[in-house]
Amino acid sequence: MSGFSVLLRRELALSWGGGGGPLLALAFYLAVATLLPLAIGAEPGRLAAIAPGAAWIGLALASLLSLERLFERDYEDGALDLLALGPAPLELAAVAKCLAQWITTGAPLALLAPVAAVALGAEVRLAPLTFAAALVGGVGFSFCGGIGAALSLGSRRGGMLIAVIVLPLFAPPVIFGGGAIAAYAAGLDWRTPLMLLSAYSLAMAALGPFAMAAACRNALS
Amino acid sequence: MIAALTNPDQFMRFSRWAAPLLGVVAALLGAAGLWLDFIAPPDYQQGYTVHIMFIHVPASWMSLFVYACLGGASFIGLVFRHALADAAARAAAPLGAGFTLLALITGSLWGRPMWGTWWVWDARLTSVLVLFLFYLGYLALQAAIDDEQRSARACAILALVGLINLPIVHFSVTWWNTLHQGSSVFRQGGPAMPPVYLAPLLTLGLAYMAAFGALWLVRIRAEVWRRRAGALALRAAG
Numbered sequence: 111m112s113g114f115s116v117l118l119r120r121e122l123a124l125s126w127g128g129g130g131g132p133l134l135a136l137a138f139y140l141a142v143a144t145l146l147p148l149a150i151g152a153e154p155g156r157l158a159a160i161a162p163g164a165a166w167i168g169l170a171l172a173s174l175l176s177l178e179r180l181f182e183r184d185y186e187d188g189a190l191d192l193l194a195l196g197p198a199p200l201e202l203a204a205v206a207k208c209l210a211q212w213i214t215t216g217a218p219l220a221l222l223a224p225v226a227a228v229a230l231g232a233e234v235r236l237a238p239l240t241f242a243a244a245l246v247g248g249v250g251f252s253f254c255g256g257i258g259a260a261l262s263l264g265s266r267r268g269g270m271l272i273a274v275i276v277l278p279l280f281a282p283p284v285i286f287g288g289g290a291i292a293a294y295a296a297g298l299d300w301r302t303p304l305m306l307l308s309a310y311s312l313a314m315a316a317l318g319p320f321a322m323a324a325a326c327r328n329a330l331s
Numbered sequence: 332m333i334a335a336l337t338n339p340d341q342f343m344r345f346s347r348w349a350a351p352l353l354g355v356v357a358a359l360l361g362a363a364g365l366w367l368d369f370i371a372p373p374d375y376q377q378g379y380t381v382h383i384m385f386i387h388v389p390a391s392w393m394s395l396f397v398y399a400c401l402g403g404a405s406f407i408g409l410v411f412r413h414a415l416a417d418a419a420a421r422a423a424a425p426l427g428a429g430f431t432l433l434a435l436i437t438g439s440l441w442g443r444p445m446w447g448t449w450w451v452w453d454a455r456l457t458s459v460l461v462l463f464l465f466y467l468g469y470l471a472l473q474a475a476i477d478d479e480q481r482s483a484r485a486c487a488i489l490a491l492v493g494l495i496n497l498p499i500v501h502f503s504v505t506w507w508n509t510l511h512q513g514s515s516v517f518r519q520g521g522p523a524m525p526p527v528y529l530a531p532l533l534t535l536g537l538a539y540m541a542a543f544g545a546l547w548l549v550r551i552r553a554e555v556w557r558r559r560a561g562a563l564a565l566r567a568a569g
Contacts, residue, residue, distance in 0.1 A: 265475035274471045278464035282503035328484040
């Protein structure tokens with residue numbers, strides 16, 4: 111476990127060191143949430159109806175942002191070769207990377223999500239559930255996105271390719287997360303979609319690292 | 332037989348006559364199916380638009396079937412590192428994307444008179460759309476990596492990730508909403524469809540299958556030739 115904590119600390123330090131940690135994703139999220147009423151119109155009734163869903167889709171997009179550098183940085187400077195040679199399996203390094211991504215980007219975004227939702231006109235009572243769903247869904251976004259990031263290693267266009275690969279995989283968490291908030295707003299059963307969202311996130315956290323490690327080995331070969 | 336076909340030479344000898352044969356079978360079945368389609372009476376509810384179904388339903392069957400073929404070929408290519416399986420996966424993807432697009436377009440054409448709208452965000456339409464996005468992601472990844480071997484393996488990993496995720500996507504989208512009419516062929520207690528419609532549907536389904544088989548073989552052959560040409564060019568240069 112000590113190897114894992116070293117890996118995790120390294121990832122956290124790197125994400126704070128180069129590029130200002132979560133600030134970029136937070137700024138992006140804020141910008142998307144600002145443009146939305148400009149495009150749709152600022153009537154409170156119309157905006158309030160879509161606010162939770164809009165906050166949620168903005169979250170999914172913002173989670174994509176910093177994925178490009180998740181493996182690319184280590185791939186370029188050769189650290190990924192060292193990680194592959196080291197005693198810890200590459201799967202563990204992938205878990206550390208995605209976990210660090212969740213801590214530095216997913217969790218801050220989850221804090222901002224209810225703020226964005228309420229600013230767009232969602233009811234304040236939806237805020238706690240929005241935060242919880244964003245926090246849980248963030249695990250799924252980060253592990254799912256890691257697969258796309260690892261697969262696009264060594265390709266000519268990084269960011270757009272990751273988005274095209276990963277966004278279809280985001281369909282289930284977007285559905286369950288948005289569904290939980292909508293169900294809560296309508297006074298229906300919101301626990302089931304939240305459970306399903308957690309199940310998806312955990313499944314991705316369990317299976318994703320194997321796909322990421324295989325993709326990294328392939329890129330290094 | 333399958334084991335023998337993993338040898339590229341054997342495969343080329345087999346596919347030289349199998350591809351045209353399947354093409355002829357596809358043309359004959361397609362002609363028969365279209366004829367059965369034309370003599371079928373208009374449906375009492377759907378009217379003449381029922382004819383679109385004979386094009387649409389087999390295409391949506393094929394969209395999933397081709398993804399299963401893609402996943403199977405990717406698995407073999409990934410586990411056994413078989414070059415021919417890589418070529419097969421590479422060759423299947425654009426065909427699958429084509430079938431999926433055909434299913435989406437014909438479904439939209441059918442939906443306009445029947446539902447009064449080109450597009451409805453219901454469960455089955457949406458999951459076919461996500462399947463199309465999966466194909467697009469696969470093709471994009473394939474095009475983005477220059478090294479052939481690495482591109483094939485990365486694509487194989489993506490295809491398997493997609494194969495695991497497709498049922499989840501389907502479940503989630505079904506959970507999300509359902510308005511599309513239920514499946515009326517594959518269900519307990521036999522098909523809920525009169526034989527006059529079932530006959531052209533199944534005939535055209537087989538025709539699509541044969542057409543896919545023929546096109547797939549032709550594309551794998553082209554892929555093998557392309558690699559041989561590349562190897563010859565390298566040898567000539569070196």
